[in-house]
Amino acid sequence: MAQLTDDCFAFGGPLLSVEEAASLIAGRLPVLAGTETVPLIEADGRIAAADLPAGLDLPPFDNSAVDGYAVRFADLATGAETVLPVRGRLPAGTAPETAAVAGSAVRIFTGAAMPPGADTVFMQEDVRREGDAVVLPAGLKRGANRRLAGEDVGRGSIVIPSGRRLTPPDLALAAATGHARIAVRRRLRVAVFSTGDELAEPGAALRPGAIHDSNRVLLVALLRRLGAEVSDLGILPDDPAGLPERLMAAAGGHDLIVTSGGVSTGEEDHVKAAVEAVGRLVFWRLAIKPGRPVAMGLIGDTAFVGLPGNPVAVYVTLLFVVRPLLARLGGAVLDAPPSEPARAAFGYAKKAGRREYVRVSLRRGADGGVEAVKFPRDGAGILSSLTGSDGLAELPEAVTKVEEGDRIAVFRHPLLW
Numbered sequence: 346m347a348q349l350t351d352d353c354f355a356f357g358g359p360l361l362s363v364e365e366a367a368s369l370i371a372g373r374l375p376v377l378a379g380t381e382t383v384p385l386i387e388a389d390g391r392i393a394a395a396d397l398p399a400g401l402d403l404p405p406f407d408n409s410a411v412d413g414y415a416v417r418f419a420d421l422a423t424g425a426e427t428v429l430p431v432r433g434r435l436p437a438g439t440a441p442e443t444a445a446v447a448g449s450a451v452r453i454f455t456g457a458a459m460p461p462g463a464d465t466v467f468m469q470e471d472v473r474r475e476g477d478a479v480v481l482p483a484g485l486k487r488g489a490n491r492r493l494a495g496e497d498v499g500r501g502s503i504v505i506p507s508g509r510r511l512t513p514p515d516l517a518l519a520a521a522t523g524h525a526r527i528a529v530r531r532r533l534r535v536a537v538f539s540t541g542d543e544l545a546e547p548g549a550a551l552r553p554g555a556i557h558d559s560n561r562v563l564l565v566a567l568l569r570r571l572g573a574e575v576s577d578l579g580i581l582p583d584d585p586a587g588l589p590e591r592l593m594a595a596a597g598g599h600d601l602i603v604t605s606g607g608v609s610t611g612e613e614d615h616v617k618a619a620v621e622a623v624g625r626l627v628f629w630r631l632a633i634k635p636g637r638p639v640a641m642g643l644i645g646d647t648a649f650v651g652l653p654g655n656p657v658a659v660y661v662t663l664l665f666v667v668r669p670l671l672a673r674l675g676g677a678v679l680d681a682p683p684s685e686p687a688r689a690a691f692g693y694a695k696k697a698g699r700r701e702y703v704r705v706s707l708r709r710g711a712d713g714g715v716e717a718v719k720f721p722r723d724g725a726g727i728l729s730s731l732t733g734s735d736g737l738a739e740l741p742e743a744v745t746k747v748e749e750g751d752r753i754a755v756f757r758h759p760l761l762w
Contacts, residue, residue, distance in 0.1 A: 624649065
């Protein structure tokens with residue numbers, strides 16, 4: 346059961362920082378129960394439910410790193426060429442016991458197991474073949490071009506830690522160390538609404554004063570990329586009497602409800618009151634721009650997040666507020682998002698005490714350094730600022746002014762990490 350206590354941040358007082366919101370989420374929400382075991386081929390993007398140990402050494406046997414000739418180093422002359430008869434041939438997949446190496450060389454190919462006693466491999470381009478013998482140059486070190494059993498991964502070592510979001514290389518490593526299936530956490534079930542009488546479905550004819558609902562499309566796509574099973578529950582009208590019942594119905598079959606719009610303080614912003622009618626809020630204002638009105642709470646045992654109505658604010662708050670919430674509920678280890686340094690090619694002034702994310706494009710300056718160019722328009726409703734920029738420049742709370750040449754941190758789109 347989700348336990349969100351300490352409602353001291355909910356109303357009035359200072360705005361909550363992004364870190365405080367993340368800490369509140371981590372400290373109050375449990376990891377949701379439920380795991381399943383799936384084939385590796387179906388596990389990309391899932392969250393590992395337990396540590397996965399290597400079932401065998403990787404590589405499982407000493408093998409050749411090149412095409413060439415395997416020998417015993419002890420059979421090589423010191424400071425001069427060595428001529429050895431070639432006895433045996435070892436393609437990859439051949440049992441190494443079929444070749445005897447003492448006093449001879451064995452023709453070997455990349456990935457083939459080293460024959461008993463052999464410890465060194467000459468590359469084929471470095472030797473001369475003369476009939477049934479091979480001439481080996483001096484100077485090669487013992488163990489050259491040999492891969493040792495377990496040098497990549499030792500049997501029993503943890504190859505995938507619990508909580509890791511699985512990637513294709515993770516799955517390849519699991520397969521190489523003897524696994525065909527892996528235990529993963531169940532996918533989170535997320536319900537998504539948009540709110541507002543001004544909204545129309547994408548593609549529908551627009552009545553006077555209406556706009557197409559783009560926020561829901563953005564949210565569903567981002568949440569699915571983050572691994573959630575998403576239920577698109579459409580548009581909620583601005584109906585203060587009906588909203589609580591709709592929210593309660595969604596809470597029954599989902600782990601999280603995400604809405605956009607209706608959480609500010611206007612007369613037609615009814616979501617905040619609806620949540621309070623059937624559950625409770627924990628916070629609803631963050632020190633972040635764009636995106637200050639963000640409501641978080643509980644409806645029964647289901648977490649709720651109400652995001653702003655402007656699309657850029659939806660994008661920013663989903664990635665910096667909802668993403669940590671998803672990670673917590675889904676049992677994922679949340680790493681710090683990667684950013685890259687850039688040199689500001691713009692001037693900018695902001696208020697102290699809040700974090701701002703400025704849309705920027707990146708380019709190479711005359712000196713080869715990376716410069717960040719600010720998108721020409723700032724509005725949180727400018728959707729083209731997301732498609733027309735490379736990422737978001739993060740301006741921390743203490744910063745009040747950016748001047749050309751200042752070093753800034755930039756998070757590239759899409760910010761899914």
